[in-house]
Amino acid sequence: MGQDPKPDRQKGEGMTGPFNFLISRHPVYLIYWVTRACNFSCSHCFNHQRNNRPGTDLTLPEIRRVSANMGHIKYLTLAGGEPLLREDLPDIASIFCTNNDVHMLNLVTNGWYSEAAEKVVSDILKHCPDVHLSVGVSVDGPEQVHDRLRSKPGSYARAMETLRRLKGNPQFGKRLTVAACGTYNHDNADCLVDLARHFQENMGIPYYAGLIRGTSVPDMNLLDIDSHHFLRTVDTIGFGINTRLVSEYPFKHARVAVDRVVTHIIRESLVRKKAVVSCKAGKKGFVLTSDGNVLLCEILNTVLGNVRDHGYSPYAILDRSISRKAMEDIVKTRCHCTWECFQRLNVVFSPSLYPKVLKAMIFADQR
Ligand code: SF4
Ligand code: SF4
Numbered sequence: 001m002g003q004d005p006k007p008d009r010q011k012g013e014g015m016t017g018p019f020n021f022l023i024s025r026h027p028v029y030l031i032y033w034v035t036r037a038c039n040f041s042c043s044h045c046f047n048h049q050r051n052n053r054p055g056t057d058l059t060l061p062e063i064r065r066v067s068a069n070m071g072h073i074k075y076l077t078l079a080g081g082e083p084l085l086r087e088d089l090p091d092i093a094s095i096f097c098t099n100n101d102v103h104m105l106n107l108v109t110n111g112w113y114s115e116a117a118e119k120v121v122s123d124i125l126k127h128c129p130d131v132h133l134s135v136g137v138s139v140d141g142p143e144q145v146h147d148r149l150r151s152k153p154g155s156y157a158r159a160m161e162t163l164r165r166l167k168g169n170p171q172f173g174k175r176l177t178v179a180a181c182g183t184y185n186h187d188n189a190d191c192l193v194d195l196a197r198h199f200q201e202n203m204g205i206p207y208y209a210g211l212i213r214g215t216s217v218p219d220m221n222l223l224d225i226d227s228h229h230f231l232r233t234v235d236t237i238g239f240g241i242n243t244r245l246v247s248e249y250p251f252k253h254a255r256v257a258v259d260r261v262v263t264h265i266i267r268e269s270l271v272r273k274k275a276v277v278s279c280k281a282g283k284k285g286f287v288l289t290s291d292g293n294v295l296l297c298e299i300l301n302t303v304l305g306n307v308r309d310h311g312y313s314p315y316a317i318l319d320r321s322i323s324r325k326a327m328e329d330i331v332k333t334r335c336h337c338t339w340e341c342f343q344r345l346n347v348v349f350s351p352s353l354y355p356k357v358l359k360a361m362i363f364a365d366q367r
Contacts, residue, residue, distance in 0.1 A: 016101045021074035022349075026315060028074040029285030029345050031298065034092060035081040036290045040110050041151050044140075044183050044222050046214030046298070051081055055291035058307070060088050064095050065312035066288070073100040077341070079108040081290065084116045090123035097128035104132050108181070110150070111137040111159030118165045125175055134177040136208070137163050141188040141195060149187060149222075167205055180205055184230050185212040185222035196237040209237055211266070211338045213299060227270045234263055257360035259340075261347045264356070266338045275336035277350040282318055282327040285345045294318065299337050302326055 021028040036051040045051070058066070076096055083089055096102050105124065109117060117135070124133055137159050140149045146156040159180075166178045180199050182192055196207035211230055212222055238259055265276045279297075282304070287295040292307040294317045304326060305317035317323060329335075337343075347353050 016072045016103070018103065021072060021103075024072060024074075026071050027283065027285050027318070028072060029077075029341075030070075030073050030075075030096075030288060031077045031079065031285070031341065032092075032288045033079050033081060033290050034083045034089065035086050037085045038081040038110075039085065039112055039152075040082065040155065041218070042110075043149050043151060043187075043219035044185050044212050044217050046212075046217055047081075048218055049216065050289070057086070057290040058292050060091055060095075062292070062308070062312060063092055064099075066292075066307055066314060067095045067099040069311070069313040069315060070100055073102050075104045075106070075285075076100075076102045077106040077108065082110055082112070083107060084109055084113045084120060089120050090127060093124045093131075094127040097124075097131050102128070102131055104134065107133065107135045109135065109137055109162070110155065111139070111162040112152070112155060114158060114162040114165050117162045118169065121166060121169075121172060121176060125172060132175055132177070134179065135166055136179045136181040137166075138182065139163075139180040139195065139199075139207075140182045140185075141191040145188050145191055149183075149185070163203065163205060167203060178205055179208055181208045181210065183212050184209045184225065184233060186224045187222055189225060189229055189233070192233055193236050207237055208340075209234055210340050211270075213337075213339060231263070231267055231270070234266070238263065253361055254357070257357045258344055258347050260360035261353055261356045262340055262343045265336075265343045265346065266340070269336040269338050273336070275334040277346050277353060278331045279335050279337075279342065280346055280349045281330060281335075281342055282323060284349050285342060286314065286318065288314065294323075296326055296330070297337075297339070297342055299339050300330075300335075 035057050036055065038051055041048070073096060078089065078093065086092065093105060097105070105128065111117070121133065121135060124131070139156065139159050140146045143156040146159070147153050163178060163180060166172065166176065182188065182195065184192060192209050196209070199205040199207045212225065217223065268274045268276050281297040287298055288307070289295060294304045294307065294314050296302040296304065304323040305320060307314060307317065310316045347357065
């Protein structure tokens, strides 16, 4: 085991500037699956096999060590499993916000635990005074479709209750963005545009549809989708329905423009099986699993090492020659996929795409 590479320690020098992340030597986007436990068993869960394997979640002291070994994190996603099943979730958020000066924190939940969601949001906003928090609640269709896909009667009603509580709580103010997110699949393909309109018109909440992913989900029929229909759906929702609703989000015009370019990348990957840019997985972002594995991304099952074996330093793992080789391989093979999160990262870190982003900003419908 080598010595930990030095993190970009910027916190002690005051708040990190909003664009410092662009010149960071280390990954600035962390997706952390805080637990594998889940109270649902969704038919489209790409993580169902991993979540059912034995393993122990990192403890709070272990998480503290991981965080202490990292520098600035611009964007942190806390997901699972169901992250609200961890009672120490606000402490986890607080550790990263304090040590790593997180600017944007994204929490992904199935929405079952409305009261806990409200309390966690309140605690995070209190303990992380500089962070912008966005909460994405999963909603995959109207009530019957959602409950069926989620294999959980009552889950639609609970998700809506969570959204209402978060959206309707005036104490949360503009530091909280609430969104509903769905997984586009064979069963709900025709429902999502109407669902997005419902959220916009009746609740003032944006809706995001991501394509079902993984090669093994509990119901394999759900993978059978029409690519062109998906792209039309994303266009209609993303650039027709949502654009007027993201006013709380920092740099919202840039965000909408980046998403336009992301849709172009997804189109190229899905229809032409082609990469538009080299993927920055591992270099600018990575995934930490609940039991401490460092993954290149959520799609490839590439485990680069476990923090428990490497002094709790993700950077030490990412610096191993095996990791460097894995990162080179994804560039050499022109790896491509439709996973929005890392494609957004790829746009942000690809100056060759900035003219496209600028053009999208100029011509975007900002009514
Ligand atoms: S709620 Fe999320 S983690 Fe849990 S089964 Fe459903 S998709 Fe998987
Ligand atoms: S293109 Fe997609 S699958 Fe390939 S490394 Fe990047 S995020 Fe992973």
